[in-house]
Amino acid sequence: MKKSSAVLIAIACLAMIVSLFVPLWTVTLEAPQYPEGLILEIWLNKLGGQVDIISELNHYIGMKKISVEMFPEFEYMRTILLGVVISGLLVAILRKKWLFVFWFVVFFGIAALGIYDFWSWEYDYGHNLDPRAAIKIPDMYYQPPLLGCKQLLNFNACSFPATGGWIVILSGTLSFLVFAYELFFNKKRSHK
Amino acid sequence: MLNLLLLPAAFLAVTIISGCGGKQEKKSVASGDAPGKVYVAPGKLDKYYEFLSGGFSGQVSVYGLPSCRLLKVIPVFAVNAENGYGFTEESKNMLNSTHGNIPWDDSHHPELSMTDGKPDGRWLFINSNNTPRIARIDLSTFRTAEIIEIPNSGGCHASPFTTENTDYVVAATRFSVPIEGNKDVPINTYKENFKGTLTFVKVDKTTGNMGIGFQILMPGFDYDLAHSGKGPSSGWFFFSCYNSEQAHTLLEANASQNDKDFIVAVNYKKAEEYLAQGKGKDFACKYYHNTLDEKTHSVNSEVLSGVKMLDPKDCPGLLYLMPCPKSPHGADVDPTGEYIVGGGKLATVIPVFGFSKIQKAIEAKDFIGDVNGIPILKYESVMAGEVQKPGLGPLHTEFDGKGFAYTSFFVSSEVVKWKLGTWEVVDRIPTYYSIGHLSIPGGDSKSPWPDYLLAMNKITKDRYLLTGPELNQSAQLIDITGEKMKILYDFPTVGEPHYAQGLPADLVMNHQVKVFKLEDNKHPYACLNEKDARVERKGNEVHVYMTSVRSHFVPDNIEGVKVGDVVYFHVTNLEQDWDTPHGFAVKGSTSSELLIMPGETQTLKFTPKEADIYPFYCTDFCSALHQEMQGYMRVSPANSNVALTFSTGK
Numbered sequence: 001m002k003k004s005s006a007v008l009i010a011i012a013c014l015a016m017i018v019s020l021f022v023p024l025w026t027v028t029l030e031a032p033q034y035p036e037g038l039i040l041e042i043w044l045n046k047l048g049g050q051v052d053i054i055s056e057l058n059h060y061i062g063m064k065k066i067s068v069e070m071f072p073e074f075e076y077m078r079t080i081l082l083g084v085v086i087s088g089l090l091v092a093i094l095r096k097k098w099l100f101v102f103w104f105v106v107f108f109g110i111a112a113l114g115i116y117d118f119w120s121w122e123y124d125y126g127h128n129l130d131p132r133a134a135i136k137i138p139d140m141y142y143q144p145p146l147l148g149c150k151q152l153l154n155f156n157a158c159s160f161p162a163t164g165g166w167i168v169i170l171s172g173t174l175s176f177l178v179f180a181y182e183l184f185f186n187k188k189r190s191h192k
Numbered sequence: 193m194l195n196l197l198l199l200p201a202a203f204l205a206v207t208i209i210s211g212c213g214g215k216q217e218k219k220s221v222a223s224g225d226a227p228g229k230v231y232v233a234p235g236k237l238d239k240y241y242e243f244l245s246g247g248f249s250g251q252v253s254v255y256g257l258p259s260c261r262l263l264k265v266i267p268v269f270a271v272n273a274e275n276g277y278g279f280t281e282e283s284k285n286m287l288n289s290t291h292g293n294i295p296w297d298d299s300h301h302p303e304l305s306m307t308d309g310k311p312d313g314r315w316l317f318i319n320s321n322n323t324p325r326i327a328r329i330d331l332s333t334f335r336t337a338e339i340i341e342i343p344n345s346g347g348c349h350a351s352p353f354t355t356e357n358t359d360y361v362v363a364a365t366r367f368s369v370p371i372e373g374n375k376d377v378p379i380n381t382y383k384e385n386f387k388g389t390l391t392f393v394k395v396d397k398t399t400g401n402m403g404i405g406f407q408i409l410m411p412g413f414d415y416d417l418a419h420s421g422k423g424p425s426s427g428w429f430f431f432s433c434y435n436s437e438q439a440h441t442l443l444e445a446n447a448s449q450n451d452k453d454f455i456v457a458v459n460y461k462k463a464e465e466y467l468a469q470g471k472g473k474d475f476a477c478k479y480y481h482n483t484l485d486e487k488t489h490s491v492n493s494e495v496l497s498g499v500k501m502l503d504p505k506d507c508p509g510l511l512y513l514m515p516c517p518k519s520p521h522g523a524d525v526d527p528t529g530e531y532i533v534g535g536g537k538l539a540t541v542i543p544v545f546g547f548s549k550i551q552k553a554i555e556a557k558d559f560i561g562d563v564n565g566i567p568i569l570k571y572e573s574v575m576a577g578e579v580q581k582p583g584l585g586p587l588h589t590e591f592d593g594k595g596f597a598y599t600s601f602f603v604s605s606e607v608v609k610w611k612l613g614t615w616e617v618v619d620r621i622p623t624y625y626s627i628g629h630l631s632i633p634g635g636d637s638k639s640p641w642p643d644y645l646l647a648m649n650k651i652t653k654d655r656y657l658l659t660g661p662e663l664n665q666s667a668q669l670i671d672i673t674g675e676k677m678k679i680l681y682d683f684p685t686v687g688e689p690h691y692a693q694g695l696p697a698d699l700v701m702n703h704q705v706k707v708f709k710l711e712d713n714k715h716p717y718a719c720l721n722e723k724d725a726r727v728e729r730k731g732n733e734v735h736v737y738m739t740s741v742r743s744h745f746v747p748d749n750i751e752g753v754k755v756g757d758v759v760y761f762h763v764t765n766l767e768q769d770w771d772t773p774h775g776f777a778v779k780g781s782t783s784s785e786l787l788i789m790p791g792e793t794q795t796l797k798f799t800p801k802e803a804d805i806y807p808f809y810c811t812d813f814c815s816a817l818h819q820e821m822q823g824y825m826r827v828s829p830a831n832s833n834v835a836l837t838f839s840t841g842k
Contacts, residue, residue, distance in 0.1 A: 052768060
């Protein structure tokens with residue numbers, strides 16, 4: 001593995017440390033009577049934003065009260081990201097290509113799992129409704145979008161990466177570019 | 193004498209002109225681009241806040257300028273069943289006084305707190321004219337935060353004008369009354385027994401809390417209006433007074449005999465020196481001080497006693513009397529602090545005093561006599577100029593900071609613009625009808641914002657669609673940006689505004705409270721969680737610790753209350769979202785409703801008279817299921833054995 005590749009991986013890993021301390025994802029909700037908007041922030045270890053106010057509004061349609069207990073992932077997500085960062089730094093130091101490929105596959109696997117996990121929470125949150133809800137609309141479900149905007153009754157819900165999410169995405173992209181370079185353009189020196 | 197004839201003649205003229213109004217097609221007096229200048233498009237915000245006193249409404253109304261849209265009515269000196277002010281257990285103490293709990297007063301002069309001689313947007317002070325008090329309104333919540341009673345006073349009119357850095361707000365008695373010793377005296381002993389007082393109320397720089405600093409014992413005149421000096425005249429205060437004749441009956445004639453009454457110049461820095469020297473006499477009296485505790489949302493009343501009274505006899509150099517034609521109302525200090533304008537309501541000129549001339553006259557002892565040892569300065573020595581033939585019945589003057597003054601004329605019903613220094617009238621504009629006070633945002637400060645002038649009138653007649661014999665007062669917005677004044681808009685007001693003050697919106701908008709934080713709620717009966725909602729009995733008192741959140745109360749079924757019980761509904765609004773108040777009302781309550789802001793606790797006291805089921809509900813449309821936000825309380829006969837129970841959703 002080329003030295004410059006190792007430096008780039010180290011930079012990607014160090015940058016992801018910031019993601020431990022900033023929100024990963026934001027869901028914003030706008031409605032006619034909420035011109036100022038409501039924000040739900042998803043961190044690696046907690047929720048932020050106007051969680052109680054959103055829960056208060058959503059109880060009419062039978063959505064669950066959003067709480068930290070709904071996310072057992074909060075217990076270990078920081079540890080996992082920290083593991084990716086430390087192992088990535090080790091890869092950069094050792095500069096073994098096979099080790100790097102293995103690390104990259106694991107990193108992307110974890111990212112894919114994380115996105116699936118978030119989507120499945122959104123699915124449950126939007127579909128698993130209290131049958132005693134005050135407002136019931138046949139065939140209407142309230143799953144927020146994973147990425148992009150979606151109209152849910154009077155609310156326009158928009159879901160986008162926040163600072164932490166962008167850092168992880170950029171770090172992932174950088175890792176992918178290094179991965180592609182090492183695999184397809186750096187064959188000659190691969191056994192050095 | 194001419195004036196006494198003119199006054200009724202002018203009234204007659206107004207009556208005749210407006211009496212014919214019904215038959216004539218009235219032309220709009222607004223012209224050109226007036227609509228564009230007051231139109232604030234939907235969703236856009238006004239440029240200025242304007243605070244108008246409510247007069248006999250007892251309250252303060254808040255308008256946006258230039259749209260003249262009513263933003264809010266702040267309850268101050270009168271109860272307000274609409275939001276429970278003066279009725280709830282938390283707020284009722286605000287209206288306590290040595291005379292008991294007073295549900296009404298006459299609010300007169302709004303005064304914004306100032307820093308460096310400019311309105312700073314922190315507080316608004318206002319006086320009550322009838323039972324002497326001063327209130328402080330917190331402009332982050334638009335709530336009355338404090339009321340202090342003014343002792344040794346027969347009515348609080350020349351109030352609550354503020355000093356450049358809000359060190360003091362003042363109060364001067366409009367009615368002189370017996371102050372010392374026996375008060376049970378014949379009214380016709382006025383001249384020997386009746387006195388006035390000037391009160392300097394100290395204001396805490398950070399909290400705004402008021403306390404009586406000191407009082408000055410004054411001759412038995414009627415003190416009318418005042419203003420603090422500024423710049424070169426810093427440390428001085430100027431009070432106008434009428435009835436220097438000291439009449440006690442038929443004042444309209446008996447108090448209008450002297451050609452000149454007085455503007456009293458007070459050196460209050462000197463007063464502080466005399467106090468430090470121990471010249472202030474301990475003067476026994478009692479007065480109430482009521483303050484709103486932000487943590488409990490409740491008003492605490494305390495009874496204070498004693499003030500320090502300065503007697504001018506012991507304090508040379510404290511006071512000077514400046515003769516002022518005739519029965520002056522306004523005592524208005526221009527932005528430079530050099531000129532003091534007297535509004536002699538029966539005078540044929542507008543007299544203007546020069547502060548530097550006053551200082552010279554004092555130095556030269558240019559006195560023409562004294563009243564109880566207070567020197568009277570020679571009019572010609574202190575007069576800087578007179579505006580000749582300005583109009584009839586000058587009352588009050590404000591300034592644009594560009595060298596012009598604007599004076600209201602009640603009798604000739606107009607605003608007159610004139611130039612400081614040359615004393616020439618440069619423009620005049622009619623008002624509809626009989627203007628009292630006028631207001632330019634910052635118009636009594638060091639640097640006015642000279643866009644608009646608000647004329648507040650006493651007579652309305654045909655200005656709006658008729659509403660029977662009782663009409664609202666009228667106000668006109670006037671553009672003062674050009675050489676000529678232009679009328680822009682005309683609107684009815686709340687109560688009878690006696691003055692208004694305005695300031696740029698940003699100074700108030702930048703520190704608005706949107707919700708009260710639940711974690712800061714230290715109300716002793718607060719219930720911060722639905723799980724803790726409960727009903728407790730203490731003898732015949734039943735305390736309901738109730739929560740409200742969209743769209744239910746906890747508890748909403750209560751049983752076991754008996755006739756003879758006194759029920760306290762302590763309702764905490766658990767919402768923490770902006771603009772989500774809940775209301776609370778119970779059938780048969782002889783009190784008001786509650787209107788509870790997010791995070792706040794308010795208490796309704798209810799004494800059911802008969803065994804019955806009493807419905808209660810939310811009165812503020814809070815959500816799509818607002819109409820479902822209701823509950824029941826069962827009240828059983830006095831001797832019943834029904835157990836005290838409560839629930840929601842069971």
